[in-house]
Each structure stands twice: as C-alpha cells, then as structure tokens.
Amino acid sequence: MPGAESARLFIRLENVSKTFPGVNALTNINFDVRGGEIHGLIGENGAGKSTLIKVLAGVHKPDPGAVIEIDGERVDSLTPTESMRRGIMVIYQDFSLFPTLTVKENIAFSEQIERKRRLVNWKEVEEVSKRALSILGVDIDLNARLNTLSTARQQLVAIARALVYDSKLLVMDEPTSALSSGEVENLFRIMRDLRSRGMGIIFISHKLDELFSIVDRMTVLRDGMYIGTRNAGETDVNEIITMMVGREIKQEHMGGTNIGEIVLEVQDISKRGNFSNVTFNLRRGEILGITGLVGAGRTETVRALFGLNPPDSGTILLEGKPIAPKSPAEAQALGIAYVPESRQTEGLVMQQDAESNITLSILKTFQKNMLIQFPERSKRSVELMQQLNVKPAYPFMQAAKFSGGNQQKIVVAKWLATKPKVLIVDEPTNGVDVGAKTEIHQLLRQLADEGMAVIMVSSELPEILSISDRVLVMRRGRINGEFEAKGLTQERIMERAVLDTRRKEAGA
C-alpha cells in the first residue's frame, strides 16, 4: 500500500515562467515531485531555486501559460493559503517561527488559526504539539521559549509545525546549512522516516555529497532554466556539476602583465563561526579571485582584513610587517580598501551627492584651518569621476540617482581616492548591467596593472575566470582549493566549492 501511494505524482509544474521587471527569474520550468520521494533541487546562486519555491508556496504568481497540477487536479491560482491547504509546507531558511512564543504554540499556532478559533484551546495546543514531536521522535520541552533553543532544535520545531498541518509536500530550503554533522544525521533520519510515511520532500542544498546520500531524484536549474532531472542512482557528481555550470563558454582571459612582489600575506587566520585556517598571499599587480558558495566564509574572511571582523588567531603581514586592524579606519590608514557587497547599505550614502560620497574617506585632506576647502574637493572628485568614466560625471547628483554600474564606480572611486595598496572588492558586478560589468572588469584589471593588489570576491564563475590571475575556492570556512586562473574551468571550481575534496582524497 505505501508503495502504490509513493509512486503517485503529487505535484506537477509545466511551463512555469516568472518575469520580474527586467529579469527572467524562471523560464519554462517543468518539475514534478512524487509522494514518498526526496527530491533534490540544485543550482548555483541565483539559478532560480528560491523563485520556484515561492511559486509553490503561492507567494509568486507565475506568468500566464503555466500549468500547476496538485494531486492530479489543475490549480489555476495558487495563493499562500491555498498552497498550505493543499498540503504544501515550506520551511524557509529562517524557519518563520515566533521567537518569543513557546515551543507548543509555535507548533500548533497556525492550526489554531486554521480551525478559526477565537479563544486558544491550550489543551488542544499541548496535545497537537506533543503528537507532532512524537512523530519526529524528539524530546523538546513544550513550554520552553523558542529563542532559548539551538538552531537545530528550532528547525525540528519548524518541521513539527509542518506535520501538524498534515502536509503532503515539505519544502526545505538549505536545511543543513546551520547544522553540525551529528544534527544533519538526525535530520536525515527524520526525512527518511517522513518519506516512508508517503510524504514528498523537496530538499534544496548546495552540498552535493549530502544530496547524493539522501535524495531519490534531483533537478538542476541554471539561470532560471530547467536543465534536467536525474535519478540519484543513475548519475554522478560530475554529471551534476556539468549540468550546474553549463557548457564552457570560451572566455577572454585578461591576465596580469605586471605582477610583482608579495604585498599581503595571510597566515593561518581563524575566527570561531566565521573561517578557519585561512592562508594565502597576494602580489602587487595581481587580481586574486575568491569564490565559493554563499555562506562559505568569503565575505567574513575579507572583512577580517579590513578590520570589520578581526580574527581570533593567525597573522596578517602587509609588506612584511605584521598588522592587526581592529577597525576600518585603521585598515584604511594601512592602505587597505574594501568595496562591500551591497553598495546601497554599506557602500554609499544614498541621499548625498556623488562628490560627498567620493571624498568621504579623504575629507580630512581638504581641511585647512578646520574648514573644508570645497573647490579642492570638487576638483578631486571630478578627476576621479572622469578617471573611472562615471556617467553622468555630475558631482552634485544624488548617489541614489545613478545607475547600478555607475554607483559601483562611485564606491570604487571613493576607495581609489585613499590610494590603497590593497583593494578588496566584494561581488563588484552584482546587479550591474552587462556593459557596465565589462567596464568594471577592465577598470579592476587596469588598477592591478598599475601596481595595485586586488582581491575580488565573486560568486560569478565567468567573472572569476576572466579577470583573476589566481583563484581561491572556499568551502565551509576553509580554503578548499587554489588554482592558477589560466586554463581553469568552471567545473573544477564548482567541484571544490560543493565537495569535500580532502575527505575524498583521504578515502582513496
């Protein structure tokens, strides 16, 4: 009986597209999940996994022409409540729980709403939550406040809540990203148990070794497109990686022409919960690409160099001298500059004009008798805007009114003004159009060739491959591979980003 049950198709999506202004987030996706299977959903950052999940949850409405079938019945408009009513429960990465309420209430709350209760029936809440936790086979104090629990236990509460709903399809977005390996084992035990009860599970993860150990089938997305679905037994890691990165596009490699002596040496730096045993060096005239998946500790590592996230241990040498910046001001004085990931919140003062932004970090140099020399300041900012080809080169235009690419150039200009020895850029072309992207690449290359040492953190593999001289791949807080960029392929990077290569080598 469970066998017959499990073979049945629970949900089928056909021809699902989702367009946001200017972006095709999903293009003609076909996807299905059976009852009683664990279905892996894989793709690089920005491949469209989250958008697809939100379509399933009823949060995003797909473009016209899409077919959604649940339990063999065609559903025309899937709203969040409709989706839940039909048994689809999404456990988001943040769990969507209520931190100040008790465990039992978190588990049974939505069910009480469902039953249209006006008064809380505490007895019912207690019974319902007890039952859900006993199905999971875990023992959690029902009366504990949620925010006193560990992440792993909060996740179990989120799963228990889904069980209360009598869900038929559980969607788990990166459920293992915050768990220790023991906790992951426990989670997998529960997932297998739920599968044997006929529940379908969509399991989103970046960690291929984990996926292969638990899923029945897996579907790969890339750039919002459906690439393919494979049975776990009939494929291997290599095929999946190739599907994830796609066919190699021949890319112009812009290598450095003027690589000199070592400027920065990072020796075995670690910080609890951020990164561990990170060692690398950086030469003058070189662009060092640091890549890996989101959450691999790349940003945390470079922020350590800029004094925003000081390491617990290890040494950093700048031109042979040990440094330990504890604040951005110290790092700036040492000659380190950092262009952060999000220019809107960290890089720019959006309400102020370009000139104020560009000269913000060097305002002191325009000071004479405690007054700012505005003509000097204007001159310098116009120079920098012209040098970086900011369009339009209006120093008095509000930063918020420039396009994404030009905003990014303004942030770079701000840091160039400090004449740094080491320039760190974090996702420099995030949300920038294609033309501006090339310009930023050329700019970074030019700065390096003029003698600057550049570290570029990026998730975009083509970008990493086209302008880096060397590439570091991080995985789970550690450096899991270092390569010369010339002749390197996306597959080899992806392999190091998603697989624990050390363990594989040790086992072989």
Place this chain on the structure above:
Amino acid sequence: MNGKLKRFVASKEASVFLILIVVAVAATLMNPTFLSFANLMDVLKSNSVLGICSMGMLVIILTGGIDASVCGQLALVTVLTGQLMLGTGFDNLVVLYILGILIGGCTGLGNGLMVSRLGLPPIIATLGTNSIVMGFIKYYTNGEWLNNLPARIGNFGLYKFFAYSDGSGSTIGVPVQLLLYAVMLVLTWFMLRRTMLGRSIMAMGGNPVSAQRIGLNTKNLTTFAYLFAGCMYGFAGITYTGIMKCVDPNAFLGFEMDVIGAVVLGGALMTGGSGSVLGTFLGVLLFAFISNALTLAHISTYWQKIIVGGIILLAVSFDMIKLHREERLQTKVDIEPKEVSGE
C-alpha cells in the same frame, strides 16, 4: 510543577519581583509605616491610573510600537467628560465610563490607523496626536481647572470595600480603584493569554514576517493594539477624575514616561513580542514602591525621577548587552571540522 517553578525563577518577572522585595524591605526598615495596610492601599490607589494605562501601553509595546500620546489622550478624556459634568450636572457613572472609553478609543484608533495604514513610525504618529490634542485642550480650557464637579463622582472615588474606622477618624478599606485596576489586569491577561487575537499580537511582535506568512492580518492587529490602549486610557481618565474630584488639563504632562517606564521595568522588550501582564503589574508596583519609599523617607520627589530613570536605563542596557553578546557569538559559517589525521 517543578519545571514551572524553574522557569519562573529564570524569568524576568522573577528578577523584578526580587528587586521589589528589596525595595519593600529597605522601605520598611526606613519607615515601618510602609508595610501598614493603610499605606499599601493608599499606594495602590494612587497608582491605579498608572496601572490601568500600563495595560494599554503593554499591548502597544508588544507590537513593537510605542505611544507618546498618553498625556493628550488622558487630558482629552478628562476635560471633555469634566465639561459635560460641569455644564449639565450629568453624573451617571456607567455612562461616563462608556463615554471615556469611546473618546480614548477614537484617539487610539486614529493612532493605530496612522501607524498601520500609513506606515508612520509609532513615535511620530503619537507625538503628532499628542501635540494636536494638547493644543486643542489649551485652547478649549485656557489651562483652567474644572472644579465643582458633581458630588457623585467624588464620592465614588472615595468608596472603599470592607471599610472600617480605625478610631482616629480615617476609614481603612480596599479602595474601589483597586478593584477597577484588577478588572483591567484580568481583562488584559485574558485577551493576551487566552484569545487568538492576543496570541496573534504576541506572535506578530516577535516576528512580523512570519506572522504575515501564516496569514495574520498584521495591519488590523496593530490598529487593534492602539485602539485597545486608547480605551484603557479612557477608563483610566474617568477613574482619575474620581480620585481628584476635579480636572486639571495639565495633570498628565510627562505621564507617558511613567507609563512606558513601568512597562519596561516590568521586563517588556521595546522590540516587541516579549512582555507580560504579571511583569507589568510588578513594574507598576516597583515604580509605586520606589516613589512611596522616598516620600516616607522625606526625600525630594525629584530624586524619585532620577532613580526610576536610572533603573529603566539599567534594565534596557542589560537587555541590549545580552543581545549584542548573543549576536557576536552567533555562527555565520558552519566550519568544516579539521581533517581526519592519518590521511
């Protein structure tokens, strides 16, 4: 039972309770009158208005909001009802209470709609309301007191249960205000603890995004919180007139700080979602005890403000320090364990 006790010991309410005991013991040592029944009843009577208002403020703070218009709302209720009594001699207490609740409800609803529908920051919306109402009150009353109210309202304010004369001419008993306060405590407790409405407010205050995801109407919940608070202020306003037997349009200047202070002393978090009726009750008691103890010790009431202010800052700093510590220790990257040795 044992688990319940343990949780209480670890709770914020327990620490407020502990401080309360310390203050009470110190006050009794300074002046034994403090612990007398008559004094305690007096303290509760004069702080019942603070207590009733703090129930409204608690619900607003649970949503993550704040109300700076307590002063204006109370002044509006007391002045309008006072004018009615003075002008027509009207003295039906039940109708007066209903009117007070309606007037407070209107201003509260206005606040709620501005916060939830227009998305105004609560502090701005309520400051605006306060300014408008206070301006109107000044124009309307010229700052003058309303005296000679009907005798019935004053007599009601003096009413005591289980009253007996202590021989020296004064009557001892449980003041009617204590009963009114108790009713509001139970009502608010019931609303927050037993109704889905109250639980939804708690849930939304803790995590508004999740609340929307499970289909709660967060706009209506927020509006309700301000409406509820307005009604509480209305109820408190009539009670206050009963105690004072007159209306002073400026009686409540700065009163919002006392109300917010009592709620915060009671352990509620300004970020929302966390706070309890019991805690707030203890907070009001603490506030009342400190001021009474200082009065009995013949210390200027200015000191009272300084000490209460200091305790509030300490309490909030403590929460913030704890939060920062937790944030710093939070794991951002799940670091892979060290390589297994022996390759």
